[in-house]
Amino acid sequence: MSQPSAYQSLVASFTRLYRYEHLSAMVSWDQATMMPPKGNDARAAAQAELDVLMHATLTDPALAEQLQRAEQEDLSLQERASLREMRREWQRANLLPATLVEAQALAGARCEHAWRSQRTANDWAGFLQNFREVVALSRQEARLLAEAQGCSPYDALMNKYEPGMQSADIDRIFGEVKQWLPGLIAQVMAKQAKEPLHLPQGSFPVEQQRQLGLAVMQLLGFDFDGGRLDVSVHPFCGGVAEDVRITTRYREDDFMQSLMGIIHETGHARYEQGLPRDMLHLPVGRARSMGIHESQSLSFEMQLGRSPAFLSLIAPLVGQYLGEQPALSAANLTGLYSRVHPGFIRVDADELCYPAHVILRYEIEKALMEGEIEAEDIPALWDEKMQAYLGVDTRGNYRQGCLQDIHWTDGSFGYFPSYTLGAMYAAQYFTVMRRDTPDLDQRIAAGDLAVVFDWLQQHIWSQASLHGTNELVQHATGESLNPAYFHAHLQARYLA
Amino acid sequence: MSQPSAYQSLVASFTRLYRYEHLSAMVSWDQATMMPPKGNDARAAAQAELDVLMHATLTDPALAEQLQRAEQEDLSLQERASLREMRREWQRANLLPATLVEAQALAGARCEHAWRSQRTANDWAGFLQNFREVVALSRQEARLLAEAQGCSPYDALMNKYEPGMQSADIDRIFGEVKQWLPGLIAQVMAKQAKEPLHLPQGSFPVEQQRQLGLAVMQLLGFDFDGGRLDVSVHPFCGGVAEDVRITTRYREDDFMQSLMGIIHETGHARYEQGLPRDMLHLPVGRARSMGIHESQSLSFEMQLGRSPAFLSLIAPLVGQYLGEQPALSAANLTGLYSRVHPGFIRVDADELCYPAHVILRYEIEKALMEGEIEAEDIPALWDEKMQAYLGVDTRGNYRQGCLQDIHWTDGSFGYFPSYTLGAMYAAQYFTVMRRDTPDLDQRIAAGDLAVVFDWLQQHIWSQASLHGTNELVQHATGESLNPAYFHAHLQARYLA
Structure with a gap:
């Protein structure tokens, strides 16, 4: 049996990721439609564990090398497109330092949680206290992404969606x-x-x-x-x-x-x-x-x-x-x-x-x-x-x-x-x-x-x-x- | 910060396992109650990926050594009971060679799948063709478990449940x-x-x-x-x-x-x-x-x-x-x-x-x-x-x-x-x-x-x-x- 190509190795990793994403999508749906309130803490812990796993899969150092090697391989047009999209997903997960991602998750969760009552209370001043941190971290993210992609900070953020x-x-x-x-x-x-x-x-x-x-x-x-x-x-x-x-x-x-x-x-x-x-x-x-x-x-x-x-x-x-x-x-x-x-x-x-x-x-x-x-x-x-x-x-x-x-x-x-x-x-x-x-x-x-x-x-x-x-x-x-x-x-x- | 004890390391691994089991339990429930038929293949693949992950968590070589060391640690009565149950779960996953587990999964799936129509058709002879393999593999399993646990083959199997x-x-x-x-x-x-x-x-x-x-x-x-x-x-x-x-x-x-x-x-x-x-x-x-x-x-x-x-x-x-x-x-x-x-x-x-x-x-x-x-x-x-x-x-x-x-x-x-x-x-x-x-x-x-x-x-x-x-x-x-x-x-x- 011959060695798998770099592209085939990437396919294996992204297939694994796709299966993890399946689990994530289904338990998220369940959380929004079916889950009774006392299930929430255990669900959040399980979902967070899965997030860690997905991030680890995408930041496995082997992927960087495989993406490099795959560029040199003899690929079909469709495989080239596939490789381009793999790289995009890989980049999104690897460009940002883990400390920033974590800080963003924490600041975002704090700000969003407080916002739920601050909105009702029309409390802009209260919101601002958490929101400043969210803005500062997003600007850091935008700067890092922009440098790597050679575009403006806002374009770098918009590129995540468009x-x-x-x-x-x-x-x-x-x-x-x-x-x-x-x-x-x-x-x-x-x-x-x-x-x-x-x-x-x-x-x-x-x-x-x-x-x-x-x-x-x-x-x-x-x-x-x-x-x-x-x-x-x-x-x-x-x-x-x-x-x-x-x-x-x-x-x-x-x-x-x-x-x-x-x-x-x-x-x-x-x-x-x-x-x-x-x-x-x-x-x-x-x-x-x-x-x-x-x-x-x-x-x-x-x-x-x-x-x-x-x-x-x-x-x-x-x-x-x-x-x-x-x-x-x-x-x-x-x-x-x-x-x-x-x-x-x-x-x-x-x-x-x-x-x-x-x-x-x-x-x-x-x-x-x-x-x-x-x-x-x-x-x-x-x-x-x-x-x-x-x-x-x-x-x-x-x-x-x-x-x-x-x-x-x-x-x-x-x-x-x-x-x-x-x-x-x-x-x-x-x-x-x-x-x-x-x-x-x-x-x-x-x-x-x-x-x-x-x-x-x-x-x-x-x-x-x-x-x-x-x-x-x-x-x-x-x-x-x-x-x-x-x-x-x-x-x-x-x-x- | 002091080094975590072996028992604490085990708690971390089993907590991770508990979160994976949460995901597994919820998607299994969904499969039986909510899932439309065309979701089946992707679900089976995702569930199998999760099974691999849970098995890998339990067969991580570090666990064997931690279980040994934890026995020597100063544990409360409840922690001793906890350690006993961890060892039981660990043993169940580690006593059997992966090749046997895989062969059992394959033979079992084949036999069960065919049984669904053979039962309706009253086809004992057809069933027997797959079932002999299931029996042979279960006897192998029973022998291995029995040797390790010092009991009879049937008792070794029953011990999984009782x-x-x-x-x-x-x-x-x-x-x-x-x-x-x-x-x-x-x-x-x-x-x-x-x-x-x-x-x-x-x-x-x-x-x-x-x-x-x-x-x-x-x-x-x-x-x-x-x-x-x-x-x-x-x-x-x-x-x-x-x-x-x-x-x-x-x-x-x-x-x-x-x-x-x-x-x-x-x-x-x-x-x-x-x-x-x-x-x-x-x-x-x-x-x-x-x-x-x-x-x-x-x-x-x-x-x-x-x-x-x-x-x-x-x-x-x-x-x-x-x-x-x-x-x-x-x-x-x-x-x-x-x-x-x-x-x-x-x-x-x-x-x-x-x-x-x-x-x-x-x-x-x-x-x-x-x-x-x-x-x-x-x-x-x-x-x-x-x-x-x-x-x-x-x-x-x-x-x-x-x-x-x-x-x-x-x-x-x-x-x-x-x-x-x-x-x-x-x-x-x-x-x-x-x-x-x-x-x-x-x-x-x-x-x-x-x-x-x-x-x-x-x-x-x-x-x-x-x-x-x-x-x-x-x-x-x-x-x-x-x-x-x-x-x-x-x-x-x-x-x-």
Whole structure:
């Protein structure tokens, strides 16, 4: 038997890691959906032990040498891509000293834990005491990553979520959006003020909502032999590609959030279920980036889910499970799901206002990481930007202002752009789909969704991480990310 | 900082192992209750990787040396017991060569997998082809363990489940039972033939059965902040002591099996929930043995659950959740739950016939492991013993005969005695409880179950594995296992 190649040795190590990640994903899902409170301490200890093990696997000194050697080996194109993704994952784990990683975990956990009550208490001053340390450590991380990767500190952080994306591009893209977004919001609000809607009346029993959700997942092609729907406080798409676990939460007085949430998570789920089965054990076989992942959930939620065609398709189902009433007609549901109303909270924002929330956070976190502002400058900047972009006054209201999100509390700087990039990619995909299939909306309304799924399967799901993000989008749509499609989509949907 | 003692180093290793076992227990539970079919391959690979890791942790050469050194250290009584249990777990993993363990896993998996269809097809000849290898490997295992432990081959296997138990004792105990059991069964059947019963009429909706099960678990003191009830094909008690997951299965045409199954699993669960919290990370903090575990489930099911007092306590609940009918009166339920009827299948057997199924298997597996018989001799012996103990003819009926159980298919020889030992321990506990609390049954009927729980908590649950089994039972009841109590219990219940 001949010696395994360096590449084969790497495959063995990353396969082991993939199996550890399976365990981690499943117990995390269980923690959020099933675990009773007294299980928490033992679970946290077990999960931490697994984290140590995964980190040890990725920082095994043998890997560095194997990555070097594998570069010289005779590899196929796919193996080259695989090696590139292995190196990326390896680098993320090896660039940072263990002392920094540990300090970040501790400071992040402390800050996040305290934030849960500080947010409720509107206690910015208290938050700041922990948050300064989180910022300082994230800046250290950013500096180290930036030096190794030859980019700016903020870009280095953003690259954890959006490999290859540069803030120069984001600046340009978001800069354009800022030109037209406030005006568009005002225009749409004026228009919608003259279009009265029925509000849904009811209590909507949870079990009926669940059955409706399952029926819509079925329609959307969710593979129930490879996944489940359950309940958690914060909805998410978890589990593993072979066994995708999505969650929702139900309120008896409002079915709309849960229903659209299920459609959103089903988009994430189908990406995972559509990844090529033979590469799942390797980094190259995983989802491309957070932005691309969000582009799938938003293809389902924004492009498909909130479209008049799709809502006319599911309106009979909604009536069947929740009982008929005027508010549940296709037209009224379409109106409800496209109502625009600027507010404080990002996660409650409508499609049109959402980018403003993201741009604001991007601008602040970038300045913070680049050292242009300090943590104490955030509230004033927040107020100023909320006023400028959405006309909302948040002075002194930290709870519904800069304390509302969890992301910064544990140092996840660089994540926010993914949300709006996802929305833009999704608009670009559907523009291409509509160009290639002019009767797309008639098909959707008739329940023929295959054209959408086939397009996403062929251009996104099956491609996993074989290509960089830009290359993936170019192959799929014929050009790089072009925010003009997003603008056109919003105009068509909200001003038509 | 001083060097950690050898004992402290062992504690660190076994704590790590405990955390891995947590992950293993939770994903196993998930596999049986939640996992969709397409998750199976990735799950099996992840679980196997974890098994490798746990085995590597236990076979780390440093442990051998630490166990030696720790013997010389100045340890408390509890630490000595802890060290003893660590050594037992270490020995089990280190006595056998890895090649044998692997061969057993492969042969066992092959035999068990094929058995699933061979059982249905009544295909003994086909089964035998795989089973001979399983037997040969288990005999090798038994010989190696026996040499190291200075006992007989069968005793060495049984010691995996019942540390310290010897087949000489089992021979004596089961020998006594065989003297009186067939006669008692005949006597009881003659008596019951003259006592007609109402059969429950219904379809019993699953959700109602579930609510009833939860109400009975509540009554039995199950801590829902530290555990759950779910559904699986084969009911079990899984999870971890901090988060106990019990399962049941429902049939709409029969609530009785599910209800009593829940009571049985709740007995296992309360043992786990009653183990001392500060020792759970060490082997000494776990349940004493399979027989003692079964003594808890059977204390709940047989001693408590099927008693007239307990059934009179829960009859109103049964009526409340399932609707009143004559069959659900306390007296009729008591009659139904004590009906004796010899049959083919062990898991369907009543309290009186169950020991006959166990004794038969014990005698056959012992002879097989001691080399007194060969695999091909099993069917004839099975027929002969079924005829002698239960008057049931199984000739040519392998499906409902020697192919019915999973235990032998993967080489779990030595497990069967635990079931009947558990029943005997339970009878002994309740004899002592009744002696100390003469109005025990009146209290149970009145819903005052604390006296039972307190006794078990004090004498069994809180003791974990601090003592050997015999010592535990002596401390609890004043004497070693005495099957006379079991005999007296059966006479009192079935001939009174």
